[in-house]
Amino acid sequence: MTKSIQTLDRVVIRFAGDSGDGMQLTGTEFAKAAAEAGNDIATFPDFPAEIRAPAGSLPGVSGFQLHFSSSDIFTPGDAPDVLVVMNPAALKVNLKDLPVGGMLIINGGTFIEANLKKAGYAVNPLGDGSLEPYKVHTVDISALTTAALDATELSNKEKGRSKNFFALGLVFWMYGRDLAPEIARIEAQFAKKPQFAAANIAVLKAGYHYGETAELFQHTYHVPPAKFTPGFYRNIAGNEALATGLIAGAELAGKTLYFSGYPITPASAILHALAKNKHFGCITFQAEDEIAAIGAAIGAAYGGAVAVTASSGPGIALKMEAMGLAVMTELPLVIINVQRGGPSTGLPTKTEQSDLWQALCGRNGESPVPVFAAKTPGDCFYAAIEAIRIAIKYMTPVMLLSDGYIANGTEPWPVPDVKDLAPFPVVHRTDPAGYNVYARNEDLARAWVIPGTPGLEHRIGGIEKDALTGNISYDPANHEKQTHTRAAKVAKIAQDIAPMDVYGERSGDVLVIGWGGTHGSLRAGVESLRAQGKRVTHAHVRWLNPIEPELAGLVTKFKHVLVAELNMGQLRSLIRSEYLVDAQGLNKIQGQPFKVAEVVDAVNKLLEGKSVH
């Protein structure tokens, strides 16, 4: 039968199911198909912290949201247009996000009494009218999957594992995606287990053909390609981009990359990515704990390597004393914090921006550390290079902040040409004439002299140093001088900061300030407000210490300053104390990114003279 095709500008689809249902894979594969079709895409995986919560339970629900569009997009979307749920628990957890009139595709085969009970449904929602506000398509995906694999020798359990491919096939049909590249990917991925490849392909096709023949669906949809600048693109996640950037940064410095880490969510993927790329000459080390991980990195930096360690909030807390040692001994070191919800273990798989104060103030003593934050998955690549360059140029530890949202989320990334990446080759001092361990250059950096250099043997350590010789000094005036010098050195980094990312006029009614991974939501919100003619500007703060020099001239030029953060207002405090402006806060501490609508709503409230919260 022929069905009509509707053209849409953009679609947000969310796949949700049990942790064992393969929703991350389904979402990723569909994202690939969208990118191949030329759409702009943004993804947001949202999975539970448990390795495997009890099957069918609410804590075990895993989701993957994809936003694909024929125009430029900044976020994975506020709310799904289409929600695919594989069991009652997934429906229970996700239905609140589906707007009235949204499409709901339900694996009806799982709505049996045991599963309903686990999800806390007293009455089957498929039969009680509660889903009437939505366009519901109930499909017994479980049974159809098993039927499609009738002829195979797979066990029932094995057959069940393919059901996510039925859902994938169905949405491929709905959005007119080509099956051939997906079939090729499945064949490649299961090359060693051809029986599973065959099963998944059979089920994928079954889902596709089901859409075609069943009377359930009135339309298919077409989302035309976006207008991308011509070039070579890659769908990249933040952690992948960080690892790639670290390798690139070390190459640009002409040095060996030494990376040490300790397993922690959501930072471990950086260690994994580097460990499989040893042919770039990088040495990776899984240390016994977070302290050893930064300790080993400091040792490697002392030895002359580009040294990096990465962790998340609780691990960063453990590294703080050692970071102070790197401040005192003025060794180049990159510390990456992929932030997650806190305090303590907090929300390991959820995003938050609540480690800003930890980054700025987490050490004992006057211990300035340069801090900046990456803003998008693709930006993580450039941020990694920048962190290495600044660490070496100023002989200092540098903290680079990422977060769970951009670490796991993906976006199309214009792949840079290697020739466009400026090298910054390191030259270690080898001349013994007139060497003083703490003599400084015009950037206030001391020379990076590495063991093995004859005639420059010297000692460094955590005790206060004489400002010239580097020998132990308890002299009061020397300590004050060194304290000021360390601060002045970090302040000098302002001369290296690129112009601030400001979207809109430099004066107006509302200045929306954000930092880090909220960039996309804030930019999309401000874009829509400006389209309505509102005098709103978005200023993205990349550098937090030293803070963006342009901010001072901007904050006084607007009637309202709104600082939007996924915390209780950490940057806002800084801005208020630094610039004495009455900055308001838009704050969210739910482990979830901002919705564009939340940003728009907050700005509108300010414009109407109301309070934000």
Next chain:
Amino acid sequence: MSTPLIKLTKKDFESNQDVRWCPGCGDYAILATVQRTLAQLGVARETTTFISGIGCSSRFPYYMNTYGFHTIHGRAPAIATGLKMARPELDVWVVTGDGDGLSIGGNHLMHALRRNVGLKIMLFNNQIYGLTKGQYSPTSAVGTKAASTPMGSLDYPINPLALALAAGATFVARVADTDAKLMATVLQEAYHHQGSVFIEILQNCPVFNDGIWEAITDDAPGRQIVLRDGEPLLFAGGTKGVAIGQDFQAAVVDAKNPAVSMHRAHGTLGYAQMLASLTAAEFPVPVGVLYKVEKPSYEAMANSQVADAIAAKGRGKLEALLAEGMTWRVS
């Protein structure tokens, strides 16, 4: 400046800093012996590094005219591990104490030894915290009365050598600060060892724990067994011996008794643990090299993995790395 043709002396290894340990501290003798031994070994000053943690012993690097890094409490083995992995050609010595190495840094010490990182770890054991003015340490005897334990300490002490052996150290030795000759011999042997070296140095703290090793060091022939590979476990001027029986019990016997055990530094781990368990009240204390075994070092293996990856895949190209994963071209 050192070149291989110029013979170095102890003085070449002395830094220009005043040594600031308390008068009579055992650390002076250790420092002098290390400086003299490195000169005798003819090592290059520029490829020698001393890494330390926090405590009296950890001031050691400041007094060595080599590269040195005085780090933070307990973390020297971790920092040294990173240095050795990044620069395997350097000689990396770690100086630590019983508080630094066995209390706050116990975890790092254990893991550095287990990985067989090519570090030469010297643990100065004086059974007390000196720098913080006299609290009992993890090696203090039960009942030690100190500032923090006026009624006597309660914890059972740790046996550093037993710990090092259990952790997997491939070179384990003990020596007293007063025995410069034996220390030099042990240090020379340690210098040539490829994997992790652990040397417990019995060190006297004249201020907070004076004479703690006297029973062992003052009557050396009577209270020590100087271990020599392939020679019997004799002491007391060669009149007495130690026999380790089939039942894993040690006994002091007459030197002529055929049961007297023969020392084998390359012996079994069980034998080495027996030696480590001989403690002063009942037995003579073994000094010298207890155990020595050859295993590939961690840094060698870590760097071979890099070399193997390059050999297998070719040196990585940034262009190729950037183009990995899901890519497409828009024209």
